Amino acid sequence: MSERFVLRNVKRVNEEEIDIVMESGNIVEITAAGEGCGAQVWDGSGAYVSSGWIDMHVHAFPDFDPYGDDMDEIGVKQGVTTIVDAGSCGADRIADLVANSEQAKTKVFAFLNISKIGLQRVDELTNLEWIDREKVRQSVEAYRNVIVGLKARISKSVVGDSGIEPLRIARELSNETALPLMVHIGSGPPEIEDVISLLERKDIITHYLNGKKNNLFDVEGKPLQVLLDAIERGVHLDVGHGTASFSFKVAESAKQHGIGLHTISTDIYRGNRLNGPVYSMANVLSKFLYLGYSLEETVAAVTNHAAAWLGKPELGRIQVGDVANLTLFNIRNEPTELMDSEGEQRVANRLIEAKGVVVSGEYIKC
Structure with a gap:
């Protein structure tokens, strides 16, 4: 018989203090702080708890350089229980990514790169012959439980002389597979107006707060x-x-003009994890606290907002009967330098720090 495990004296982002009682990997009871009973107890002593953080844009295929990393290094070890690989692999290597994910403690989904070579090289859409429509359809059929969309990186260095044509093909593939697009935006050409006009409901614009000339x-x-x-x-x-x-100045403009905060993701891989400016999901979330978003708004962008897009609302809630999928974190109140992608530094007074996660009935310390 499985023992009950209690997270004691933790608090939701609305400051409600609770205990969470788990058994066999499921949440069986949520009580007032100090009232949960179980054979194993972890005293949170005021740590925050949320449903497990979801990172909608990572690069988690370690074979590729520079855009690759270990799944658990950018997942559970950073307080992130679910990652979505953002097109590291096309049809040629998606089977390998799926096989890797089966060994990870982090839950993994993926966008399939429309170029069959994926990020084996970083100009993967310069040659339209690398977009193999039949292989895209076959991959989607084979891995529909993992693939959540198609990825097209539409910026000058990626598409070269192909221009907007890869996005037009991606739009057709999206319609054929009934999967949305995640579209990377950056330097032009193609011009940003031409890119965005091709996007439809549930498609994703990633990098929408970039500071490049061809921005939004x-x-x-x-x-x-x-x-x-x-x-x-x-x-x-x-x-x-x-x-x-990511630009602080552009993010400030977005907030000033009421552009809603949908999902916060890192675009993390080994290089920017070790050397910055990303470092971790917690570091990126701290930048949004600095920008003036509330803790509730910030955490919602990596929990229920992301879970809703994925069509898996259970990943974005803490509820009796659900699988225990939790992130524990603290907020450190002291001056800390944060850097954007433009090299601009700002001093924040609150820093989010991940403490641990609960996945598959196991507590993993960060």
């Missing part, structure tokens, strides 16, 4: 009409911080 805000910081139109028709905005795709 004008020189005065106002959102472009093409962005407002996309939001109106249900296009999803994802941060995708990365090495070169």
